[in-house]
Amino acid sequence: MSKELEFLSRHVALGKLSRRDFLGRAAALGVAAPFANSLLSSVAFGQEPVKGGTLKAGLQGGEATNSLDPASFLSQVPFSFGKCWGDYLVRLNRDGSLQNRLAEEIGASDDAMTWTMKIKQGVEFHNGKTVTAEDVAATIERHADENSKSGALGILKNITGVKASGNEVIVTLASADADFPYLMADYHLIIQPNGGKDNPTEGISAGPYKVTINEPGVRQGGEKFANYWGGDDMGHADQIEIIVINDATARTSALQGGQVQMINRVEPKIVELIKRVPGVTIQNVSGRGHYVFIMHCNTAPFDNNDLRLALKYAMNREEMLDKILFGYGSVGNDFPINAAYPLFTELEQRTYDPDKAKFHFKKSGHDGPVLLRTSDVAFTGAVDAAQLYQQSCAAAGITIEVKREPGDGYWSEVWNKQPFSTSYWGGRSTQDQMYTTAYYSKADWNDTRFFNEKFDQMLLAARSELDEAKRKQMYADMGMLVRDEGGLILPMFNDFIDASGAKAGGFNPHPAGEMMDGYALAECWLSA
Amino acid sequence: MGGSPILRMISQRIALGGGLLLAVSALIFAGTQILPGDVAQSILGQSATPESLANLREELGLNQPAIVRYFVWLGGVMTGDLGTALTTRQDIATTLLPRLWNTLFLAFWAAIVSVPLAILLGLLAVRYRNGPIDKAISGFALASTSLPEFFIGYLLIFFFAVKMQWFPSISTVYDGMPFLEKLRAIVLPATVLVLVVLAHMMRMTRAAILNVMQSAYIETAELKGLGALDIIRKHAFPNAIAPIVNVVMLNLAFLVVGVVVVEVIFVYPGMGQYLVDHVAKRDVPVVQAVGLIFAAVYISLNIIADIAAILANPRLRHPK
Numbered sequence: 001m002s003k004e005l006e007f008l009s010r011h012v013a014l015g016k017l018s019r020r021d022f023l024g025r026a027a028a029l030g031v032a033a034p035f036a037n038s039l040l041s042s043v044a045f046g047q048e049p050v051k052g053g054t055l056k057a058g059l060q061g062g063e064a065t066n067s068l069d070p071a072s073f074l075s076q077v078p079f080s081f082g083k084c085w086g087d088y089l090v091r092l093n094r095d096g097s098l099q100n101r102l103a104e105e106i107g108a109s110d111d112a113m114t115w116t117m118k119i120k121q122g123v124e125f126h127n128g129k130t131v132t133a134e135d136v137a138a139t140i141e142r143h144a145d146e147n148s149k150s151g152a153l154g155i156l157k158n159i160t161g162v163k164a165s166g167n168e169v170i171v172t173l174a175s176a177d178a179d180f181p182y183l184m185a186d187y188h189l190i191i192q193p194n195g196g197k198d199n200p201t202e203g204i205s206a207g208p209y210k211v212t213i214n215e216p217g218v219r220q221g222g223e224k225f226a227n228y229w230g231g232d233d234m235g236h237a238d239q240i241e242i243i244v245i246n247d248a249t250a251r252t253s254a255l256q257g258g259q260v261q262m263i264n265r266v267e268p269k270i271v272e273l274i275k276r277v278p279g280v281t282i283q284n285v286s287g288r289g290h291y292v293f294i295m296h297c298n299t300a301p302f303d304n305n306d307l308r309l310a311l312k313y314a315m316n317r318e319e320m321l322d323k324i325l326f327g328y329g330s331v332g333n334d335f336p337i338n339a340a341y342p343l344f345t346e347l348e349q350r351t352y353d354p355d356k357a358k359f360h361f362k363k364s365g366h367d368g369p370v371l372l373r374t375s376d377v378a379f380t381g382a383v384d385a386a387q388l389y390q391q392s393c394a395a396a397g398i399t400i401e402v403k404r405e406p407g408d409g410y411w412s413e414v415w416n417k418q419p420f421s422t423s424y425w426g427g428r429s430t431q432d433q434m435y436t437t438a439y440y441s442k443a444d445w446n447d448t449r450f451f452n453e454k455f456d457q458m459l460l461a462a463r464s465e466l467d468e469a470k471r472k473q474m475y476a477d478m479g480m481l482v483r484d485e486g487g488l489i490l491p492m493f494n495d496f497i498d499a500s501g502a503k504a505g506g507f508n509p510h511p512a513g514e515m516m517d518g519y520a521l522a523e524c525w526l527s528a
Numbered sequence: 529m530g531g532s533p534i535l536r537m538i539s540q541r542i543a544l545g546g547g548l549l550l551a552v553s554a555l556i557f558a559g560t561q562i563l564p565g566d567v568a569q570s571i572l573g574q575s576a577t578p579e580s581l582a583n584l585r586e587e588l589g590l591n592q593p594a595i596v597r598y599f600v601w602l603g604g605v606m607t608g609d610l611g612t613a614l615t616t617r618q619d620i621a622t623t624l625l626p627r628l629w630n631t632l633f634l635a636f637w638a639a640i641v642s643v644p645l646a647i648l649l650g651l652l653a654v655r656y657r658n659g660p661i662d663k664a665i666s667g668f669a670l671a672s673t674s675l676p677e678f679f680i681g682y683l684l685i686f687f688f689a690v691k692m693q694w695f696p697s698i699s700t701v702y703d704g705m706p707f708l709e710k711l712r713a714i715v716l717p718a719t720v721l722v723l724v725v726l727a728h729m730m731r732m733t734r735a736a737i738l739n740v741m742q743s744a745y746i747e748t749a750e751l752k753g754l755g756a757l758d759i760i761r762k763h764a765f766p767n768a769i770a771p772i773v774n775v776v777m778l779n780l781a782f783l784v785v786g787v788v789v790v791e792v793i794f795v796y797p798g799m800g801q802y803l804v805d806h807v808a809k810r811d812v813p814v815v816q817a818v819g820l821i822f823a824a825v826y827i828s829l830n831i832i833a834d835i836a837a838i839l840a841n842p843r844l845r846h847p848k
Contacts, residue, residue: 058698064623064805065615149580201617216616217805218797219700243700245795249682253697254795257689260698412569444577 047505053526055237055504057515058251058260062244064217069200070190071143071150076264076514079187081220081242083518085126086190087206089117089136090181091519092429092512096342098181101230102131102191102206106184112176112464117169117184123229125193126210133164138195140171143188152188154444155433176464178471179430186429187518208235208522219243236506236525252499255280261504261526264514266497267380268326279502284495285509286330288340288427288434291320291379291494293372293389295487296449299419305485306364312350312489313357316392320491323388324381328497332490335479336438340493340511341431343468345476347483357396369399373414377407378422385491386422416447423447429512431475435459439482448487455481503527534838541834545827549820552827553605556819557598560812569810588614601816611813613806620817624802628821630701631798634714635783638721643776646726650733650772651765655756657738666734669727681720681793688716698795717794721787725779732775736768743767770837777833785822 061076070086073079089103100106105118123131142148144156161172173180183189190196190205203211206229209222221241228235243260245251251263252270256277266274266282275282295302295311302308317331330338333349370393374386383404390400405414405421415423428434437443440459441451455478462474482488496514500507505527510517516524568584585591604611610620649669653662672680689697699713740746741764749759788800799818806814 063809064627064802065613065809065811067616147583149584153580213702215702215797217801219702243698243795245698247792247795250685250698250793250795253685253690257693257697259696409569 047527049232049236049525050505050527051236051525052238054239054241055521055524055526056241056243056260056262057521058243058245058254058263059515060244060246060248060251060263060265062217062220062242062246066216067201068203068211068214069196070188070192071148071152071196071200073151073188077220077242077244079513080264080515080518080521082187082190083207084209084240084522085203085205085207085211085222086192087123088187088189088191089184092182092185092510092517094508094510094512096340098185102136103181103184106181108178108180108466110466112178112180112466113173115171115173115180117171119167119169120229121167123206124227125206126204126225127193129193131191131206133167133169135193135195136169136191137162137164138197139189139191140169140195142195142197142200150188152183152186154437155183155186155428175460177432178463178466179432182430182433187513209240212239213241217244234519234522236523237521240521242521255499255501258501258503260501262498262500262507262515262520262524264496264498266499268324268328268495268497271326271328271497274499281500281507283498283500283507283509284328285511286338286340286493287496287511287513288338289494289496290332290336290338290425290427290490291324291382291385291492292336292423292425293489293491294421294423294448295489296419297485297487298449298451301364301366301370302419302487304364304366306360307366308487309484310357310360310364310396310398311370311393313353313360314393314396314398315389315489315491316352317350317491318352319392320385320388324385325492325494328495329492330495332492333483334486334488334490335482336425336427336434336488336490337431337475337479338493340427341434343431343472343475345472345479347476347479350483352392354392354396357393357398361396361398369401370420371401371403372420372422373403373405373418374422375405375407375410375414377410378415379424379494382422416445431478432459432463435478435482439486450482450486450488452481452485500524537838538835541831545831548827549823552823553602553816553820554598556816556823557594557601559819560815561594601813605817605820610817613811613814615806615809615811620814624799624814624817624821626703627797627799627802630796631784631787631800633701633710634717634721634787634796634798635780637711637714638718638725638783639780641718642722642725642779643729645722646729646776647733647772649726650730650737651757651760653730653734654737654741654760654764657734662734665730669730672723673727675723677720677724677789678793680723681717681790684716684719685793700795700797702797714796717787717790717796720790720794721783725782729772729775729779733768733772736771737764740764740767766840769840773836773840774833777829781826781829784825 057080059077059080063075066075066078070082073082088101090098091101093099102120102123103117104120107116108114117136119131119133119136125131140156140159140162143150143152144159144162158173158175158177159171160174163170192200192205203214208225208228208230210225211222213219213221219241221239223239224235245254248265248267252266252274254260255263271282274280295308297303297308312334321327321329321331331349333347335347337344372386372389374382376383386402390402393400414421425438428437436459438445438447439450439455440446441456458474458478462471462478465471465474496509498509498514503526505525507520507524508516510519568581568588568590601611610624612618613620613623649665653665656662685697688694695715696713699717701710701713737760746759746763749763787798788804790796791798791800803815803818806818
C-alpha cells in the first residue's frame, strides 16, 4: 500500500496528479488525510523533516511595545510568533481552501446565518487544561466585544451571539455570510483558556511550541510542547526563536553569518545580490498585499469619473512594477483582488494609454494640476512611485503636483482624509472581507469614498449565496464596478520576499502571508 | 560651620544639577506634547475609527489638561514611580531596568577600552610630537572619527561576522547568558564605539598636555635632567587633568545616550532602541522616563567632571 502511495506522491511532485486527487486516492486506500498530507510533503520535496535543534528567524516588525495578547497583534513578529504558540480553529491552505485545526467540523444552516463548529476533543492547552467549546466561545466573544480593541473586531461585527453547547460552538450572525469559516483563520483569533478573558497576555494556547522567552522587541521563543495534539504535522525543532532585527542590512548579515536560518522582508532592490550568496535561497510568493493611489470619489475634482479614468489610464503599471518592486510583484488592474483569492475572475487588463488618458482628462473639463500626497511610510518607494507617476501623467498632458508628507501622522492626517494619496493594503482572506473592509459604502475604511448602491447590493447578495458559480460571477461584476467607476488606482501587488539559509529545511512560501503565513518556524526544520 | 568650602561647592553643584534636571523634565514633557498625532492614534494605527479612538483616549486619561498630567507624572517620578507603559500596560521601571543595564554594560566595556587607550595614545603623541608616531596616531584617530558609525559598523560586520565569522553580527544579549558569551557578543559594537570616541579624547589629551608643556616649570624639569616621559607623567599630566576629565565625561555621556545607531545595526537591546520604539508608538510615559534618565546621566557626569576639575585645581578649590 505504501508503495502505491509513494508512487502517487511522486506523480504529484512531477505535476501529473493534483494534490486533491492524491488525497482522494489516499483516502480510498484507507489512509487518513493528515498522514497522507505529511507523506506528500516529505516525498514531494524529497526531504524528511529533521527533529531537534534550535531554529531561529531574524524578523523585521517587532517593537518593545509588543504584547502577547493576540487582540493587540499588528506587526510581523507577533503574527509569526502567534502561529508558533497559538492554535486556531482553522487555517488557510495554499490553494485558498481551509484546513481544520481545533475545529473538527464546521457546518452552516441553509440561510448561512447560524454556524455550528464542532471542537476537536482531547486537545491540551500548554497549562494542562483541556480545550473546550467554552474556551472557543469565550475567545470569539472577547474579540467580538466592542471594547476589546481587538484587531479582529472589524471582521467579527456581524456576530450577534456565541454559545457553547456540549462540544459545539454555535455562532449566530446578523446577516448571512457564506465565508464565515474564513474569518476564523484570522491571526488574532488564537484560542486561549477562557478566551483570554482572565489573563490575555499569558501566552497560553495549544500550538506546537510553548512560550519560554518573551522579551518584546528583542527576542521571543518557545520550546516544543510535549503534549502537542497535532503529532508530527509541525513543531520539528526542539526550540524556536525569533530575533527582532529591524535593520535590513543587519538581517541579511545575520542570515549570511548563520546566526538565523530565515529572515523576512528582503528589500526588492537587493534580492539579486542576496541570490548570489551561497546557501541562501530567496523565497518569494505573490500575495494579496497591494500598493494603491486612492482618490475620493465624492470630492472635487475626483468626483468626476472621467478624471478618475484619465488618472487610471495615465498609470504605467509595468514601469512601476519594474522600478519600484524590481519585478517582485504583479501588475494590478484597479480592483483589489488577484489570483491569490478564492473565486477570482480575471478581468481585461488596463494598460498605460496616454491618448485615452488625454481624452478622458479633456472630457472631465478639469483644468490645472492635481495634488497627490505621499510619504515613504505609505509603502516602500512611495515617493519614488509618485514621481514616476508624475512623469507618466505628464506624457498624457496631466500635471501632478507631488506633496511629500511627514511619515509621522501620515495614517491619521493624510490617509483616509485627503482626497488623493498613496497607501498600502495588506489584503484579506476572502473577496468579501476585502470589499467589506474598504469598498462597502458603510465601511469605516472606505478610503476611496466609493458609494455605489449596486455594488453594496451585490456584496450583500454574494455573501449569502452558497452557490459558488453564482458567487464567482457576482465577484467578477463587483470587481468590474470598482475597476471602472471606483477611486482606486492599483498599479501592483507586491510579493512577499523572505530568504532562508542552507540549514532551513522545508521552506515553502504561502500566498496568504510572509514566512509561510507565519508558520515557517513551526513547519520548517533544522537540516543537518 | 557649613563644612569646608569644597563640600559647600560640591553640594552647590549637586543642587544646581537637581534644578537643571527639573527644568529638563518640564522641557521633556512639553516636547512630548507637541509630537504630531497622539498615543491612541498610534496604538490603533491605520485601523483607528473615531469611536475606538475616543474610547482609548478616555481610558488612557488623555482628556485631562497637559499641566495636570505633568504634575501627576512629576509626583510619581519623585516617589520612584515611573508609571505604566500605555502600549503594553507593563510597569516602566521593570521593563526599562534591564535595558538600562544593557546600555551601561556596553558603555562600560567601551569606556574601559577607550579611555585608557585614548590617554595613553595622547601621552605618546605628546612624547613623540610632530614625529611619525604622533602623525600616525592622530591620522588613525581622526579617520575613525570622521567615518559615520553605521559605516564602521557595517565594515566590521562584513569582515568579522560574515567573512571570517569570528564574532556574531547581532549582539542580542539576554539574562542568563554566560558572561564570556556576552562579552563575545558585544565585541563588534564596543569596537565601533571605541573608534568613534577615541579621537576626541586622544586629541584633547594631547592638546591639554602640550599646553602645559609650554610652562616654565616644565623647562625647569627638563633642565633638572628628567626624562621626557617622567616630565609628562609627574608634572604635565596632573596639571592637564581638568580638561581631560571634562572631555572624558562628555564621551562617557555619549556612550550612554548617543548609541541608537549602533544598537540598531547590531540589534543590541539597549535603551536607544527601546526609546525609539516607544516614540514611534507615542508611548509618552516611557519616552519621558527614558528622556529623564538620559538627562540625569548627562547632568551627573558633568557634575562629576566639574567636581574633578575643582579638586584637581587649587585655584578653583580656594576661590578668593
